[in-house]
Amino acid sequence: xxxxxxxxxxxxxxxxxxxxxxxxxxxxxxxxxxxxxxxxxxxxxxxxxxxxxxxxxxxxxxxxxxxxxxxxxxxxxxxxxxxxxxxxxxxxxxxxxxxxxxxxxxxxxxxxxxxxxxxxxxxxxxxxxxxxxxxxxxxxxxxxxxxxxxxxxxxxxxxxxxxxxxxxxxxxxxxxxxxxxxxxxxxxxxxxxxxxxxxxxxxxxxxxxxxxxxxxxxxxxxxxxxxxxxxxxxxxxx
Amino acid sequence: xxxxxxxxxxxxxxxxxxxxxxxxxxxxxxxxxxxxxxxxxxxxxxxxxxxxxxxxxxxxxxxxxxxxxxxxxxxxxxxxxxxxxxx
Numbered sequence: 460x461x462x463x464x465x466x467x468x469x470x471x472x473x474x475x476x477x478x479x480x481x482x483x484x485x486x487x488x489x490x491x492x493x494x495x496x497x498x499x500x501x502x503x504x505x506x507x508x509x510x511x512x513x514x515x516x517x518x519x520x521x522x523x524x525x526x527x528x529x530x531x532x533x534x535x536x537x538x539x540x541x542x543x544x545x546x547x548x549x550x551x552x553x554x555x556x557x558x559x560x561x562x563x564x565x566x567x568x569x570x571x572x573x574x575x576x577x578x579x580x581x582x583x584x585x586x587x588x589x590x591x592x593x594x595x596x597x598x599x600x601x602x603x604x605x606x607x608x609x610x611x612x613x614x615x616x617x618x619x620x621x622x623x624x625x626x627x628x629x630x631x632x633x634x635x636x637x638x639x640x641x642x643x644x645x646x647x648x649x650x651x652x653x654x655x656x657x658x659x660x661x662x663x664x665x666x667x668x669x670x671x672x673x674x675x676x677x678x679x680x681x682x683x684x685x686x687x688x689x690x691x692x693x694x695x696x697x
Numbered sequence: 698x699x700x701x702x703x704x705x706x707x708x709x710x711x712x713x714x715x716x717x718x719x720x721x722x723x724x725x726x727x728x729x730x731x732x733x734x735x736x737x738x739x740x741x742x743x744x745x746x747x748x749x750x751x752x753x754x755x756x757x758x759x760x761x762x763x764x765x766x767x768x769x770x771x772x773x774x775x776x777x778x779x780x781x782x783x784x
Contacts, residue, residue, distance in 0.1 A: 599746075599747075599750060600747075601731075601747060601750065601751075603751075603754065606758075619726075619727075619728055619729060619730075620729050620754070620755075620758060621729055621730045621731065621732070622729070622730075622731045622732070622751050622754075623714075623731070623732040623733075624731070624732065624733045624734070624737055624747045625734070626733070626734045626736060626737045626743075643728070644718065644725075644728035644729070644730055645730065646708050646710060646716035646718075646730040646732055647716075647730060647732055648710055648712055648714055648716075648732055649714070649732065650712065655712070
């Protein structure tokens with residue numbers, strides 16, 4: 460069934476006159492018939508396209524095809540979009556799409572962080588599961604961090620052993636940076652300045668130890684050992 | 698069983714300290730980072746002395762890991778394959 464329901468104007472009388480006057484062949488007459496037919500069902504006198512016509516291959520009239528397009532050629536409403544997948548959109552100023560996706564992943568239905576692993580480690584309470592994590596033998600200036608596990612609110616994260624060499628005996632705070640709570644092997648760092656413990660968003664404090672030549676010491680963990688202070692954050696020393 | 702340790706990575710940290718990663722038997726799970734201040738790193742004798750003990754520690758830890766795993770497998774082998782629970 461034709462989409463365009465318009466009928467051509469009967470022009471047999473005119474065509475017969477043309478054939479008689481001009482001596483047109485059958486093919487030439489057919490060409491005129493097709494020309495008149497196309498004009499009648501597609502075009503208005505002013506040259507505009509009739510709304511009942513259709514784009515070749517489409518099953519709806521062109522007035523339906525364009526009903527949701529305004530005079531500037533723009534879609535008149537986002538309600539008239541079939542595929543609302545925002546993956547097809549280019550992100551705008553301020554990256555609202557990217558930001559929205561991050562918010563969806565990081566926040567819960569109460570607009571709070573879904574879990575503390577979505578926060579920065581420097582702000583997350585954590586407690587070592589060992590009573591001590593730091594040790595020094597009183598002979599070497601190096602402090603050993605034994606492999607240990609940290610208890611965070613959403614779960615535990617294990618860290619490999621490591622070591623730091625202050626270069627001399629004395630007090631040192633030992634920490635590491637693990638912004639994504641990845642765990643495993645981390646490069647431990649040391650400082651004699653307390654403020655460095657909170658100088659980076661991804662920072663976790665292992666503990667403090669004061670090493671003494673000739674005397675073995677321990678530190679860190681939940682107890683602080685024999686010569687130091689505990690690590691972690693936001694819990695009562697054990 | 699012989700264990701071989703090697704330094705597989707170095708890192709200059711943003712506080713100026715230098716860290717080296719010691720690995721045993723090419724097994725990344727054994728990675729042990731040792732951090733030194735730049736003045737220890739700059740002195741070959743101090744650097745060698747500082748790092749050497751942790752080559753040993755890393756190898757010992759790996760040996761202990763292997764032994765623990767082997768002991769666990771032995772324990773599992775002696776357990777009954779199934780057990781009936783009268784509940």
